[in-house]
Amino acid sequence: MMEMERSFDEAYEVWFRKHLKESAGDRRLQLERRMSKGSPYDHECAETRFLRDIWWPVYGELESLIPEYEIVDGLGKSRYLDHAMIRYPVLADLEVDGYASHQKEASRWSFADDRRRDAGLRMLGWDVLRIAFSDMQAHPLACQQLLSRWMDSIKPKPTINQEWKEHIIQYARYHSPFTISDIMQLLRTSEHTSRKLLKELLALQVLISAGTGDKRVTCYRLNEQYLQNRKPQLLKF
Numbered sequence: 001m002m003e004m005e006r007s008f009d010e011a012y013e014v015w016f017r018k019h020l021k022e023s024a025g026d027r028r029l030q031l032e033r034r035m036s037k038g039s040p041y042d043h044e045c046a047e048t049r050f051l052r053d054i055w056w057p058v059y060g061e062l063e064s065l066i067p068e069y070e071i072v073d074g075l076g077k078s079r080y081l082d083h084a085m086i087r088y089p090v091l092a093d094l095e096v097d098g099y100a101s102h103q104k105e106a107s108r109w110s111f112a113d114d115r116r117r118d119a120g121l122r123m124l125g126w127d128v129l130r131i132a133f134s135d136m137q138a139h140p141l142a143c144q145q146l147l148s149r150w151m152d153s154i155k156p157k158p159t160i161n162q163e164w165k166e167h168i169i170q171y172a173r174y175h176s177p178f179t180i181s182d183i184m185q186l187l188r189t190s191e192h193t194s195r196k197l198l199k200e201l202l203a204l205q206v207l208i209s210a211g212t213g214d215k216r217v218t219c220y221r222l223n224e225q226y227l228q229n230r231k232p233q234l235l236k237f
Helices: 003-022 025-036 046-059 099-104 108-123 133-138 140-153 160-174 180-187 191-203 224-229
Strands: 066-072 078-087 090-097 126-132 207-209 219-222
Touching: 003 025, 003 046, 003 066, 025 066, 025 078, 046 078, 046 090, 046 133, 046 140, 078 108, 090 133, 108 126, 126 133, 126 140, 133 140, 160 180, 160 191, 160 219, 180 191, 191 207, 219 224
Parallel strands: 090 126
Antiparallel strands: 066 078, 078 090, 207 219
């Protein structure tokens, strides 16, 4: 078994048992339903396969997700979300759809209720991503890319300071070393603002001094270690 699979199994067991222990009533029944399909660690459950094959390779953690999250939607009906992520002001619902449960065996009532479900969640400000189980099996890399881009699309718009910092990072990738004057010209900002941005990026070790000695930093370059460690980020604000 590969190292990633072992680390996923370990993380999944801790994560799932934690939520199972904290659950009660109908939510606990929903979690036990996953186990009734077989051990939740043998990956036969569609929701678990989503975590192992799609979510884990992109983000490498499970703590951001809440399984079988119970909510009363905008139409007053209780719903259970496969995996909820709550990072206010963003509310994300990640669903895995099997063909049999959502099409082949769907009655007119259940088909209509499924549409009301998504509408009721959106009324409360939830974003909903649905991934077909068959698509996960046939095209896992495409589903990983879809997940990553969708997560990026629901992030709150960055502040002007965040935008400026990203512009500096992109500039630093192709212009090294550079000075505060370069940044003032790039962003059309004052020396005070530019120096403040550079100081913050230095503190985060995104940038490092391109000069020598302990004197005041006058030249900057991108920290190569930052580039190597930069991965898709979850919603943090």
